[in-house]
Amino acid sequence: MKPPSQESTQAGKKPVLELKDISKAFGQMNAVERVSLEVWPGEFVSLLGPSGCGKTTTLRMIAGFIAPTEGRIILGGNDITNVPAYRRDVGLLFQSYALFPHMTVRGNVGFGPKMRGEKSGAVAEKVRWALSLVKLEGFEDRRPNELSGGQQQRVAIARVLASGASMLLLDEAFSNLDAKLRGRMQEEVRELQLRLGIATVLVTHDQEEALAMSDRIVIMNGGKVEQIGTPKQVYSSPESLFVADFMGRCNRIEGQLTHDGAKGWFLDCGPAGMIRFEAPPHPEARPGEHCRVFMRPEHLTLSQRTGDHGQGLRGEVERLVYLGSRSVAYVILDGGIPFQVHLPNTPGSKDEFPINGVVAVVPQPGAVTLLPD
């Protein structure tokens, strides 16, 4: 596990939240295994992973609804592992919003401060402040069932903020919204989070959401942490096959490393041809070594010139799918390996790759990444 890139800028600060080797077993099943994480002040961290990998369980342990079977949870320097949920000031935003249907917006947003024993004047002040943050002034007397999905989510956010939480926890908070509204709410929440400087942990299985919103991403798989890093790190320098695959479509191929004096390093991929490396693929590279590499579809180009040695991999276009801003070419390499190539659709671009036409898949400089074993 690499140290987070911000560590230097965090010098002298204390993490808001520390998970120290927390595990949770349900009977024989280890839902979460030895997860460690530090969340720094103002930081937005996403827990990202496939369904059932233990994201929600981790979040519910932080919120205090599930007790870890092992490990400690430290919040603001205090060990809260055994503190009941209602005495932890972490605000949890539910996927279903969980607004109280028998209360008005005012009642919902004021519930937190009221439960924490604040006077009615202070409660009203908090409600006003929180509703203005989410731009819902004037909705105080509505009931949750009289609000749209986006408005309900804003009320839920206001409710958590009004309760004075020292950090936010979001569980799949945007997955109930339609695509357009989801994008807008993601932006709004991120903007609000930055403005308030409140440390936030988001649980999601949507890698685009995690990439768009996070300072750091924690990739989980089978209850364990696979990698922690900035969006760029986990996308372009995955430390495991799982991360490489999960973060986006990746075209994989393997072959034998060769070195040709003046021309440099090549990967001989058999019938499909060769890939040229800009630099030695890794420090201890030696000719004859077997290597596995991957390339993202958007780092590849197509060419109709297929003759040149080392100028990409030969294949046939199987299908072209038009997606507006780009097209996706499905190419079958000679030898049968399927590849995807993203072709940006610029005003001038024309359909130059006919179906079943022979093409060369050419990686852009730096596109070929060695796959970890």
Added chain:
Amino acid sequence: MKLHVTRRGLLLTYVTLFFIYLEGPLAVIVLSSFNSGQIVRFPPEGFSLKWYGALMDLVRNAPDMKPELLNAVYTSLWLGVASTIGAVIAGTLGAYALQRAKIPGTNILRQLFLLPLLFPQIVTGIGLVLWFSAVGGVPTWMRLLLGHLIISLPCVVVTVTASLETLDRSLEDAAMNLGANRVKTFLFITLPSIQGGVLAGAIFAWLTSFSNFTVTYFLFSGEMNPFPLWLYQYIEYYIDPGAAALATCVLLITLSVLLMINRLQALGRVVAVSK
């Protein structure tokens, strides 16, 4: 369109037959209370209100009748109210505990809770009599109350359990997350969410107590003679349409209680919204 009409017709016929069957016995009693003949019979031999008059006379003139009737109504009322309050409190907490307890066997426990509802009441009655005589010294009012509590508790448990099953647990989690401890969460979130079930349980509990005959029969005494028993004793002596008139009056009281609760509920909703 044609198909639509016939389907609608079928549905209406079914609902009508359903109601005739369900409410038929009550209708028979009500109709025969307007009988102009001398004995209870159906169909009635003509229309008259004379049995209502006779009933009034009887209550007014028979020396023992009036205080006895009033006493019976009074006994049934306090018994119903007291056992309903007890059943609502104990039943709601019991249903909540049963649903939330993380212990094995809660399913069997829940069935046991419902036993008094499914068991022949005569067995419950005999059991209670044997037990009370073994213990000794239990005053009649307490015997009646404990007996009625047994039969009205399951009503509340059933309806509250049903409400709890549909309750969104994340509401309670949200309340705790916002700083409400378990008691506050129950009072401010759980209880308002299941109030429909609690109210329905209360109505059932009250009606069960108010109309119960079998268990009450084993527990009553001369000075505490709940209304259904008094009615039974009356019919034993006077088998005339006056009894039907009396039963119709009871029916009216029950119906008006139901209507009142209905109105209260609607009123509650209006108040809640306008708050």
